[in-house]
Amino acid sequence: MSTAGGAATPSGVIAPEGTATRVDPGPDxxxxxxxxxxxxxxxxxxxxxxxxxxxxxxxxxxxxxxxxxxxxxxxxxxxxxxxxxxRGDRAEGEAGEDVDLDRGTDWRTLAGLAGVLVATVALIDWLGWAVVGALLFAGAATVLGNRHWVRNLLIGAVLSVASWYGFYVGLGIPIPPGVLDGVL
Amino acid sequence: MTVVVGWTADARGRAALVQGAHVARLRGQELVVVNATTGTAVVDDRFAGASALEEVRRLLASLGVDAEVRQPVVRDVTEALLEVADEVRATVLVIGLRHRSPVGKLIMGSTAQRILLDARCPVLAVKAEEPAR
Amino acid sequence: MEALLEGLGMALQPENLVYAVVGVLLGTAVGVLPGIGPAMTVALLLPVTYNVSPSAALIMFAGIYYGGMYGGSTTSILLNTPGESSSVITALEGNKMAKTGRAAQALATAAIGSFVAGTISTVLLVALAPTVAEWVVVLGAPSYFALMVLALIAVTSVLGSSKLRGFISLALGLTIGLVGTATGQARLTFDNPLLADGIDIVVVAVAIFAVGEALWVAAHLRRRPLEVIPVGRPWMDREDWRRSWKPWLRGTAFGFPFGALPAGGAEMPTFLSYITERRLAGRHRAEFGKGAIEGVAGPEAANNASAAGTLVPLLAIGLPTTATAAVILAAMQGYGLQPGPQLFEAEPELVWTLLGSLFVANTLLLVINLPMAPLWARLLRIPRPYLYAGILFFAVLGAYSVNFQWFDVALLGLFGALGFAMRRFGLPVLPLIVGVILGPRLEEQLGQALQLSQGDVSALWGEPVAVVVYVVIAALLLGPLVLRLIPGRQEPEQLEDEIGALEDEVRS
Known part of the structure; x- marks a missing residue:
């Protein structure tokens, strides 16, 4: 991996990159x-x-x-x-509290998340929530930039099993167990 | 010919910085201080803010070392550090270590370990002065 | 009065109290966390609450709503990241105060001001809502139809920078509301039996608010970390109190009416409160721009008062004017409750318990949060990958738990992509959600009105209230045009420019 997400800035210059591209960008x-x-x-x-x-x-x-x-x-x-x-109207992206529009769109992360969601849709009826939920969390966290995938999987598994029991026992919402039928 | 320090705004980062500054002065080489962050949390305590940065500049000045401080926002802090080391053809890379329990090592993985294995230059690992137990 | 005391008693019951505490804590947490707001939180909780009693769920939602307003001010002051437009003004003076070592006082005046404003506004709400409901209940279908059209037009054209984008969003929402067989015939179902019951509002709300936002943030994930200003326990000295209490009251006076009006929003009153305080500051005027406590006290009170104000049209007429109110409305419909005048007659206990719980939530916010400010600031260290992976996790869980079908999760993804696109193209979210909720009801009311008149269209303006409402709508749509034609009368634009200038000032 190269310098994706921002190359080294000289001596602590505190300025986001990509601000220079604002000169007459033409129609959107x-x-x-x-x-x-x-x-x-x-x-x-x-x-x-x-x-x-x-x-x-x-x-x-x-x-x-x-x-x-x-x-x-x-x-x-x-x-x-x-x-x-x-006539030159340009969309102004929503500048949320946690969004810095001066940086370009990170399509790689987006594509990864889309992949995770598609996999979730494809697998959820077959594998059941407890398994797919764990994969979903671990996959999303990893794609979003947390490299410790073992830890991500552990957290995901705890979350999904806990939420399955929480819904099944606590709220009385019987989520199908999927492949873990009999285990949970 | 440059000395590169992987700096974090905490005790071990400071230990590494001081050590790196000494090495650079002894060898008469330039010093590059790298304070990288993944930028994935709103607040990153190890990423130096204005006041910490100012303090470091003063510290380096008092040690008589001319240094360049870089603060890149990157995908992977370890790789960013190694890349800088390659780019400036570092003679030595100074990093700070912290104590880890065996379980912690297993779950967290280790930045230091990856640097030791992947760096193409000598690595100097420094421990922060730990409070007496 | 008796009913209110009874409601307070109900709200103070242990079970309800627990829900209020959970709501307040959750609301403050999401208010502090950048990118996550009360609307998203309530949406994510919708599926969970279907198996909880309606009053418990509504108490929790009210706590989240009030808590979210409060939490937003914390980040504005300590981090200078005004995300929601309503807290831009707070950041203006609040962050300056924090930088000069007065963060504790800024947080305190925000918290106590929110409490004062919230309590006064809730009293006003209690006094006003039943009266409005009584007045609305005698209205016929034509007037009701007109009111709903007004709500749609108002949220679409008054808020946001571009009316064109507002109407695009509204039309998309109405289209989503068409799907299903509510009219006896399958509309836009693509012959898919899974779409016969329409698209569940839970799925749409979760997708637009949670998945769309998560994708949008993911696309702009990395940014320089901010420096949070360390703070101890919030407190104020006598001088701060003396300077704060009047701005609190004035802020309340601005906030409540704007919140109660359809699409008044929280932005205008906070801004008006700020300029008023600056004008009235007297010898403290020089402090403005450098951290004047009045500039925090007034706008914070105004934004909380407007939150309470939005509950008037929501409860009394069934019209949502903010995103959070819209999602709460969706929740009520999920329980089979029809918000509006009928609610006061059919479910008096529920309504009064909810109103009582608003007082409880307000007090809890003050008691719990004042000592906890340093703790809330720690939440900002949570890495975004975990935060947004968690949001996606709960979003999928929520959509799946509706019917246990992959199809709902697929819809979630589809509308999540729509939510992302809307943020990319600057389409406001609120008109879409309100369109999805009100669209089918609009059709229903129109049907009723025309059925009674046996198809005579003139019945639609046969009621005086309806005529008045249509005049208001016309004024809303044509007003800006007319104002622009009259030379020298350009105050709305001027105000907007000034707000824009202030926002730039804060962000720089």
Whole structure:
């Protein structure tokens, strides 16, 4: 691994990197993508509404009515967004208490987390919460930058088994045990 | 030809820093102080703030050593330190050690151990003065 | 009055007291931790609380809400990281005070001010909410429909910097609310039987607030650690008390009405309180910008008072005006409770226990938290990998426990991605959540109104209240345009600019 996440700054200079890229960045291309997605969702909502029946006799508002209104509103908003983007409108990312927008987006970490979530979805019905929960915690913590994966797994296992019992016994929510049926 | 110190803003970091400064002065070499952090916690006690930084500068000045202090935010503190050592072609890398119980070693892993194994230059390991038990 | 005493008695019962303590501690903790707020916490707790009694859960949520407001001030003062817009102003003077060695006094005036403001506002809430409920209960479906439209428009167009983005978010929320077979026909279900019951609000809330935020922070994970200012036990001397009590009261007077109005928010009143205090500071005026205690006392009181104020429309009309209130509303619906005027008639015991517990939560905050400030600051050393892995863990657990199906977890991931995208593109979260919650109810009320009038659309403006509400909506939408056309009358923009300038000042 090279100097990902910030190269060595000379003699303790306290300034985040990447601030210099703010000079006329041109239109926010990604926003066109957002507009396209909105338009697709809106169009689909309208199409879906068109396929609905007239509804019951006592329904004063036809089931399709809201779909038409909301769907066309979405399409309209998508167009407005595209126009605004072309005129130089830029999205301002949400600057939370814990987010430093001056640093670029860390796609590697994001991709790792997405992978962990997809694996969770794929395995949860088969392996059950106690196993998948532990893997989820350990995987997420490791991807987020904690290298001690043995410790992460231990914490994850404790958390997931404890939460399983907590839900099953304490709250009366019977989470299926999965492969650990009979063990837990 | 440079002496590199892995510095943390605590007792063992200070021990390493003082030792490193002495070595650098004896050899007449430059000193690079590396205070790296992963930046994953809002507050990192081992990462020096303005006041700790000022204190270190004063300490180094009083020892008569001209030093460069680096504070990179990195993915992995150990690797960052080794990279700096490579970059400035360190003649010696000074690190601080702390006492670890056997269980602690097993669970936590050891930064010092990885440095000892992976460094391409001599490593000088210093222990912090421990309070008498 | 009698009902309130009874409610207080209920709130002081051991079981309820435990929930209040848990809520207050949890709320303060998440308020202190950057990136995690009360809305996310309440959302994560939704699945857990389905098997707890409604009053216990609501007591806990109220504690989290109040505690979160309080915890936010701690970080503003000790770290100078104003995350939520409502605590920007607190950081302005509070952090300066901390840097000059007066952190203990800043924390104390924030805590005691929050207590004073919270208590006064809760009294106002108790006096006001039942009255409003009585007034609303006689309203027919047309007026109710109009009120809901007002709430949607207000949260969308008044808050946030870009109205276009607000409406995009609202439309997305309404679209999510369409999914399901509530109307007797399958809308947007893609013929998937798992979507027939609609998308569970728990899954949407957890995904948007918790998963979306976790992904967003993960994408900007590394940053220079901050220096936390060490602090002992908060305390104030006589002079501090003398300088604080008036700002507390004035802050309360600003905060409560703004909170009670739809979409008043906490940002405006804290700002107004700050400039008022600066104007009235007299010989202490020179201290402003260098750590004036009035500049902490007033805004902190204002932001807590506005939190109590938002409970008026929530309880009396069933309209949420903040993210946390929206999630609490979702919780109430999960219990089959219909917030609004009916609630006071159908569940008086629950309502009064909740109101009583607000006093208890407020007192607990003061008693527990004043000595614990140094301890709270230690929470900031928790590494983000564990924090956010834990959030993802509980988010998945919550979504899975709804139906024990992988499908809900997949939906969680999908809406989590949406939550991430919204943060990336600056789309506000609140209109989406309010849209998901109010959309189906809006449709229901419209149906009722038109059914009674047998399809005559003019019935929608047949009630005087409805007409008034539509006028207000028109004013909200067109007001800014008209103001811009009149030369020399640009106060709202001016105010916004000033807030922006202040925020820049704090962040630099």
């Amino acid at each position: 291309r990604a926003q066109y993508g957002l507009a396209a997605v909105l338009a697709v969702i809106g169009a689909w909502t309208v199409v879906d509404s068109a396929g609905l029946g007239p509804g019951f006799a006592d329904q004063a508002v036809r089931p399709a009515a809201f779909g038409y209104v909301i769907g066309s509103a979405l399409v309209l908003l998508a167009v407005l967004l595209a126009v605004a983007t072309a």
